[in-house]
Amino acid sequence: MKLIIAVVQDKDSNRLSKHLVKKGYRATKLASTGGFLKEGNTTFLIGVKDDEINDVLDIIQENCRSREQTVSPVSVMGGNVDSYVPYPIEVEVGGATVFVLQVEQFHQL
Amino acid sequence: MKLIIAVVQDKDSNRLSKHLVKKGYRATKLASTGGFLKEGNTTFLIGVKDDEINDVLDIIQENCRSREQTVSPVSVMGGNVDSYVPYPIEVEVGGATVFVLQVEQFHQL
Amino acid sequence: MKLIIAVVQDKDSNRLSKHLVKKGYRATKLASTGGFLKEGNTTFLIGVKDDEINDVLDIIQENCRSREQTVSPVSVMGGNVDSYVPYPIEVEVGGATVFVLQVEQFHQL
Ligand code: NI
Ligand code: NI
Ligand code: NI
Numbered sequence: 001m002k003l004i005i006a007v008v009q010d011k012d013s014n015r016l017s018k019h020l021v022k023k024g025y026r027a028t029k030l031a032s033t034g035g036f037l038k039e040g041n042t043t044f045l046i047g048v049k050d051d052e053i054n055d056v057l058d059i060i061q062e063n064c065r066s067r068e069q070t071v072s073p074v075s076v077m078g079g080n081v082d083s084y085v086p087y088p089i090e091v092e093v094g095g096a097t098v099f100v101l102q103v104e105q106f107h108q109l
Numbered sequence: 110m111k112l113i114i115a116v117v118q119d120k121d122s123n124r125l126s127k128h129l130v131k132k133g134y135r136a137t138k139l140a141s142t143g144g145f146l147k148e149g150n151t152t153f154l155i156g157v158k159d160d161e162i163n164d165v166l167d168i169i170q171e172n173c174r175s176r177e178q179t180v181s182p183v184s185v186m187g188g189n190v191d192s193y194v195p196y197p198i199e200v201e202v203g204g205a206t207v208f209v210l211q212v213e214q215f216h217q218l
Numbered sequence: 219m220k221l222i223i224a225v226v227q228d229k230d231s232n233r234l235s236k237h238l239v240k241k242g243y244r245a246t247k248l249a250s251t252g253g254f255l256k257e258g259n260t261t262f263l264i265g266v267k268d269d270e271i272n273d274v275l276d277i278i279q280e281n282c283r284s285r286e287q288t289v290s291p292v293s294v295m296g297g298n299v300d301s302y303v304p305y306p307i308e309v310e311v312g313g314a315t316v317f318v319l320q321v322e323q324f325h326q327l
Contacts, residue, residue: 002322003114003208005221005263007246028116028141028152028206032246032263043246043263045114045141045152047208053323061327097246099221099265100323104111105162105209109170112223112317137225137250137261137315154223154250154261156317213220214271214318218279 001103004046004056007032008096012064013042019059020046053100066095110212113155113165116141117205121173122151128168129155162209175204219321222264222274225250226314230282231260237277238264271318284313 008016013029020027030043048056068090117125122138129136139152157165177199226234231247238245248261266274286308 003210007263026206028150030139030141030152030248032248041246043248045116045208047206057325057327065327096325096327097244097265098323098325098327099219099321100325101210101221101319102322103208104211105207107166107205107207107209109166109174109205109207112319135315137259139248139250139261154225154317156315210319212317213320214316216275216314216316216318218275218283218314218316 001106002048002050002053003101003103004044004048004053005099005101006044006046006060006064006096007041007098008044008060008064009094010040010042012094012096013044016044016060016063019063020044020056023055023059025052025056025059047103047106057098060096060098064094064096066092069093110215111157111159111162112210112212113153113157113162114208114210115153115155115169115173115205116150116207117153117169117173118203119149119151121203121205122153125153125169125172128172129153129165132164132168134161134165134168156212156215166207169205169207173203173205175201178202219324220266220268220271221319221321222262222266222271223317223319224262224264224278224282224314225259225316226262226278226282227312228258228260230312230314231262234262234278234281237281238262238274241273241277243270243274243277265321265324275316278314278316282312282314284310287311 017027025046025048028045030045032041032043046056070088070090126136134155134157136153136155141150141152155165179197179199235245243264243266245262245264250259250261264274288306288308
């Protein structure tokens with residue numbers, strides 16, 4: 001038995017939840033901020049059997065992996081006219097920080 | 110030294126806190142949602158000595174264990190007239206998912 | 219690789235974050251309440267290499283350690299005239315509860 005602690009961006013959180021449930025995994029979500037990723041992230045606690053680790057890591061990677069996203073000028077502009085970019089730009093979004101811990105005892109009460 | 114991570118329903122959370130404190134255990138509560146249990150749960154972090162594990166598991170079980178609860182018609186009705194049940198019904202409430210982890214170092218600063 | 223779980227008072231939380239970032243450590247903050255410390259605390263998750271543990275413990279100690287703080291009469295008075303103390307008093311603030319856990323696998327996806 002292992003405990004997977006995964007810190008993911010809020011924007012990937014719902015999609016990850018859905019794909020975990022679809023495959024029969026149960027997770028608890030903790031509200032979290034800052035640090036490993038930018039502001040606005042969610043920490044998942046997922047209890048798994050040893051032979052399920054790789055499957056869950058795949059699900060996290062598929063739904064949260066770091067990727068480029070095209071952002072239109074309006075989105076990056078903010079209130080600052082000087083930073084106006086007159087063409088779409090690529091920004092990095094997503095990503096996950098994952099810890100796998102050994103579980104000594106697991107109980108469902 | 111062990112770290113007990115217990116995910117319990119919100120409705121059992123205060124009672125569990127009180128009983129842990131009464132027995133001299135200290136816990137931190139993290140707001141959490143979904144997954145192991147239905148929406149609205151609390152994750153407890155409880156640091157214990159090895160010979161205190163069973164006592165804390167007992168306290169969790171006594172205050173959070175899965176049990177039937179009688180719900181009156183009004184409670185289950187919601188806004189939907191079709192689901193009206195003209196007699197009290199039993200629903201499952203409570204339950205706890207508990208992980209016990211080995212602690213390498215513990216510090217009180 | 220280790221996972222450091224540190225429960226600190228809210229009032230020390232921002233200072234700890236800043237000093238961790240300054241030294242190149244990344245942390246995730248979870249909102250938490252009660253128990254190990256009084257109401258209003260923050261739980262930090264900090265992933266570190268084995269030889270970084272002591273440095274991070276030092277940073278936590280420097281920014282969160284339990285200390286006396288002088289409180290002026292107005293602050294302790296509250297609404298209750300009977301508890302008025304006509305001179306500054308010392309109260310205990312800060313403190314941290316820290317667990318260090320072994321990490322079996324660490325992934326940055
Ligand atoms: Ni899909
Ligand atoms: Ni009682
Ligand atoms: Ni400083």
